[in-house]
Amino acid sequence: MSDLHYLFSAFFVIWCALLLLMLHTVNKLARAEKELKQLNIADRGTVQK
């Protein structure tokens, strides 16, 4: 393998890791916000009843 293969392998690894981490984080946050919203609605519903 030439130097450029190693260089681009390293950049590919960095990009994949950072992109996946960002997507995972945004998705985790969106899911948590949605679940908390649903729980709050359910909680309020219980109080009203």
Next chain:
Amino acid sequence: MQSVKSLKILILLSWLAIILAHYFALIAAPTERTMGDIQRIFYFHVPSAWVSFLAFFIVCVASIQYLRRGEPSWDTLARTAAELGILFITLVLLTGPLWAKPVWNTFWTWDARLTTSFILWLTYIAYLMLRGYTLDPERGARFAAVFGIIGFVNVPLVYMSIRWWRTLHPAPVIGEGGGGGLAPGMIFPFIFALFAFTLLFITLLILRYRANTLERCIKEIKSR
């Protein structure tokens, strides 16, 4: 609403900085005389190491605060920083061998810098495992806080290893004054890469801290 907008701007800015850092590292920076193009890995290998050290420092400080005050928010911050620190130290351990193979003719050698970095990675993997496998979450958080403080001892050891022991690893470029052994054209791309990685780390830390806090709230509501 305002905070969501500013978070989106922060995400955009950090990715823009990362793309610019790639431009400076791959195109604008001069080619190193002895190592050639492979040396360009340096612009991401060193910032990844710096960010992981910063993350583990946050783990240490947040763990001390958690033990002193007992507020769960400090524990969440320590956990979040540990998760990110592990990712960045993994990047260091992956990009290092890709740099080493063409330069040293081997992917890995058990010299002081590489071994201490590997131990650092193992330490924080153990930190997350400890949290995951303790049945009582409060007890787990306390154990993890002690572990997070003790684990940080290895960080200065990793940093100083190339000064204290004879190693294959290149000489230090940070903290040696005047940009260390860097050529003038390499200093700006390097500083910019440090800035871009730090900005991305801060963005990820804010986002993940928020997500982990919400998850903790959900668990508390469900356990009522």
